[in-house]
Amino acid sequence: MYKSYLLLFILLTPYWDCKAQINNQNQRQIEIKKINTSIQIDGKVDSIWSITHATTDFVNHRPSDVGLAKSQTEVKMLYNDQFIYILAKAYHSHQEHIIQNLKRDDYFSSDGFGVLMDPINKQTNGFFFGINSRGSQAESLITSSGGTDWNWDAKWYSRVTHHDTYWIVEMAIPFFTLRYNAKNTAWGINFLRNDLGNNMFSTWTSFPANFNDLDLGYTGSLSWEDDIPEVKKKIAMVPSMTTTTGKDFEQEKSTEWDFTPSLDAKIAVTSSLNLDLTINPDFSQIEVDRQVTNLSRFSLFFPERRTFFLENSDLFTGLGRSQISPFFSRRIGLSSGKNIPIKFGARLTGNLTEKLRIGMLNAQTERVSETKAQNYGLLTLKQRILKRSSVSGIFVNRQQVNTDENDYNRVVGTEFNYSTENGFVSGDIKYYKSFSDGIKGSNDFVSGSMFLNSRGYRVYTQFDHVGDNYLADVGFTPRLFNYDALRDTTVRVNYQRYNFFGTRDYRP
Structure with a gap:
């Protein structure tokens, strides 16, 4: 049995490895500019955001992974010595937002926006921060193939405001919640958008629908304009x-x-x-376990x-x-x-x-x-x-x-x-x-x-x-x-x- 598995590895690996992966980090890049001031997280587009350009052209991921998303999203990023700031403008064609749960860490069941970060940029582990269109936060530790641990909690800040044809998300993620190498100036990153009214899930980078929504293998590149600050909160x-x-x-x-x-x-x-x-x-202070009736032998x-x-x-x-x-x-x-x-x-x-x-x-x-x-x-x-x-x-x-x-x-x-x-x-x-x-x-x-x-x-x-x-x-x-x-x-x-x-x- 053991030899059979090794033989399968040897026979199949060269064939599959020759299929070229879309190099998203060459095709999808976003620059994050440094500022010397703080931003009030109120869901409003302050003048400071005009110093940087927005990235857009989100693509479909589920149920179809072909073409641009019907409801587009624009994203901007800034940072100072304490926070990573994210501003997202999510356009919509339907008036009602779909919110199925306001509980923390229940992200995928409602309209929402999220960011996936791979600070080490080695596709081994990362972080996810998401928020639904009514302001409920979600965060998770991510493994290489998109596995999640929603029991992890972090302190970060966000605010959502609503307008006629779009809604705005403003985030501030403290550097001390992340684990990273300050000398590494290229991070893996991806942005996600839930649009349940159109039954669509879109992402900033393009990758096949058969892969997990939070897969670290298909991130784009986050390029830092200046040095990344060391974590001061030791x-x-x-x-x-x-x-x-x-x-x-x-x-x-x-x-x-x-x-x-x-x-x-x-x-x-x-760091x-x-x-x-x-x-x-x-x-x-820890949440209790769910009560489950065990009808098995184990x-x-x-x-x-x-x-x-x-x-x-x-x-x-x-x-x-x-x-x-x-x-x-x-x-x-x-x-x-x-x-x-x-x-x-x-x-x-x-x-x-x-x-x-x-x-x-x-x-x-x-x-x-x-x-x-x-x-x-x-x-x-x-x-x-x-x-x-x-x-x-x-x-x-x-x-x-x-x-x-x-x-x-x-x-x-x-x-x-x-x-x-x-x-x-x-x-x-x-x-x-x-x-x-x-x-x-x-x-x-x-x-x-x-x-x-x-x-x-x-x-x-x-x-x-x-x-x-x-x-x-x-x-x-x-x-x-x-x-x-x-x-x-x-x-x-x-x-x-x-x-x-x-x-x-x-x-x-």
Whole structure:
């Protein structure tokens, strides 16, 4: 099976890679001019905007990817030492705006405008900021093929105003919300427009409709007129205090009070490398999970919402396979639905160089009743190779502390993720191995996939093999554990999973 996938790579890659990708960064460019003043974000076109030219000629992307958009959009950009300013004038031919939801981060269901940024300009990760025509904001972290993490939140400013034949969006995005190399003066950028009244989705750059709307492989070029400012806001600190009180009325004891101080800090080590620190976090401000009735035999996957774990989260969440992940941050500080206090945590993520990204994490939990204190560590490195491919390595460690027991679990692994420059062929090979005290043999996880994505058809194939003893205590492998009704116990059963689908798309 492994040799078959390698053979497919060898046979198909040269053919697909020879199909030329539209070089959007040569054809679509926008210059951003520097100003020495600030702009009031009020949705009005101030005189300062006259110093720069607008870019327009948005093209159709969905449902048709041919021709200019019926409802055009004009965009201008400026910046100073603190903000990137964006002004967009969105023309419309229908009077009523379609707004299906005013909830934050629900962008694609309403009329709206958005900007996709790739500051490193290596098609590996980026940022999206969007706003609907009634002012609701949305922001997301973006992975190379357009994957999103809407749980990430950033502080930025925007305002929308309405006119007879158009509506205006004005944005101010702080530099400290982005991760970038100030010496790199060419960023990848794209603008998006939702026009639900005409059932059209348009973009600034042209690319086939079979690709994700937020694909980083088809951005235009953002050229800076002057030097890009370094991030001046180096440290952000949020202190807090958790107070609990209790009284035993049966024993007529006096009221007992407990005060637990907490501290969260974010430190910009460099403009593209970030350090997160936390002490005694309680995460009480985090949105709760949706209530879901589980009718399956296996555990359900819920996304991570705690802010400490979200920065550059694709370095961790992009590893492994769906339902077979070597690292799942919700294993830290949670056990069987109960909160396990985290004493402290540190997390370093970002770019060491333009092609090398790093993710490091260490967290210590307290002992609670029968749950022993644990130390969690993780190191992952992701090296970009070729045009849009990468090689990753990961080490995950869980170690019981403050005890004589030698209770530990470790997972090591590597991944090769491949994509042609035009994105028509992508695939991966993954190999992981776990180590636990007293458990040997059948402790590996092997996986591979291939995806052919043309304008006319799409074909996907995948295989997974999980051994009996592949134990990832800090990961997510629910299908490995099965309930044996005869013995009234849970047993581990290895399994192989095969997935194949194909579609033929007709675009009249």
